[in-house]
Amino acid sequence: MLIDDGSTDGKSSELCDEFASKDMRVKAFHIPNGGVAEARNFGIRKSSTDSDYLIFIDSDDFLISDRALESIERLLMESYADVLIYNFKEYDSKGLENKSNNFNRESIKGMTYNEVLNNLISSGRVTHLIWDKVIKRQIVIENELFFLKVERLEDSELFGRVIKYAKSYDYCEEFLYAYRKRNGSMTTEAITISKINDYQEIFNRVDIEGEEIADKLSRRNFYSYSAYPYLAALGISEFFFDKKKIKKENRKIRDFSYLLKYSDDPRVKNVSLVYRTFGKKVTTFLLKVAAKHRNFIVK
Template sequence: MMKEKISVIVPVYNVEAYLERCVESILKQTYTNFELLLINDGSTDQSGDLCDQLASKNENIKVFHIKNAGVSNARNVGIQHSRGEWITFIDSDDFITPDYLETLISVVDSDDSIGFSIARLHHIKNGQITELPVFSGKKEKWSTEETMRELLITTRTSFFPVAKLFKREIISGFIFNTDYHLAEDALFLTEVLLKTKCTSVFIDKPIYYYDHRQGSATTSVNNHVFDTIEVYKIIISEVFQRFPKLRTELVNRECWSYITVYDKIIFTDSSQYRTEKVKLRKWIINHLSEILKDPYFTHFRKIAVLSLLVSPWIYRQIVGLN
């Protein structure tokens, strides 16, 4: 498999403090047949210059400077310019283990039904590196439905495109939807699975450091935060038509989408999103029974949701403890 080239696509936007850490981790890969595409999405800091500096030192790096249009557009540009038989996505404020590429490509065999391989994430906070936990390292092949279920419950994998290696011919006909700014990557994965009916291979090993950084796109709060709910409405509708047996997982995702948006806006200033806070609290309370019966929500989460019956202030205090 060392013969097959991998395209590593990294969207870049105002990450001058983290970009070198990301790129260095990619350049240290044990699997060396790869190209690294840095897509500078109109950065207003020194990220663009840093991309050029890094490229001048390594012939594997290609840089594309584009007008700011969001991470989805940057990923699409990366796909268009990639030349590898396989494609992987890495966020520029995250980083990977030296065997990231080797691990992902080693579990792919000659089975043409396999669309992508998947490994575990290791979650860290604000760059504080913690030791990688030990997992079995075992390989599992998942059917289309099994893959969809695992993506929905996010226990062993994530609904992000990272820590995955995609066969180029599988995703070449798809694009990340630029109409949305959150959860559009989950929609991309859903459409790839449902339309190609591909299978996947999972390896039980953490190889990707996912940095939960304050101020990043997934933690920032703006009007795009409500995209999460709208995108999951699409995902739930499409998946239920194909896999009705996944109803429990889909109900969980629906409830999760409302809860995660509520969790973000409840910590904003009291004058912000007043109407939305009331509407989301009402929706969550109206679905309390489903949430309490849900096998995927933790006891902590269920207690927090119960407190909403009494007071949003109490809910905020409980959620803030986690």
């Protein structure tokens, strides 16, 4: 499915129709611009009932291999997993660079789904992006797992809810996806009160969703996954320019610091140690530096 959400470049719309006219498997849709979440949700709702899985590809990214979908299908025909995670590379003017850690698929065979997920999180292989994952359509539709219309962390929030319902995971060792690195500095982006409120809403949801998970390891996996986006929110929120409101609004976000206790993700583990040793002020400063240099790959 190709979804043109009000493109204005004069070419994207025509290209979508051209591809659809050449291949009956391709469907093109044209909708008003409503943001990434709106376009993805439209795609979910329009996806065929004959489809078993959903995969999301951002408009400026691409699949590295012409046989990427065949590789995915081969693994899923074997495992029928609810979620499959695959490797990706980062793409910029210098070319492709490996960004995801490799992981041995054989090492998770025979584990329970919670053990597999915890193993993947502990190995740093569960990113907070949606485009390196294949998700069973039935789970998304039956549980109404649609993207929130927020300015940041929409991928993280959606997959956090997927974790609540997924009962099996698989992993593809191949590098299938190329993520196009965006230029620009975080300091040039306006961190508005609406973005801070988005963070507040997302972590309020984490609170609620987490309490609804009865199994201890399932809940730990959910919180461990949510801890990294929390670090990103802490760092990014430090760029909020209204100094009169920054302390009050950041205090709301810091109310969720309990997530740092769930430090199975190695990136969270390091920050959690700094937090316990030096406190909030030093930790948020270091997170701000990381955000400035875009060391957070999180959406």
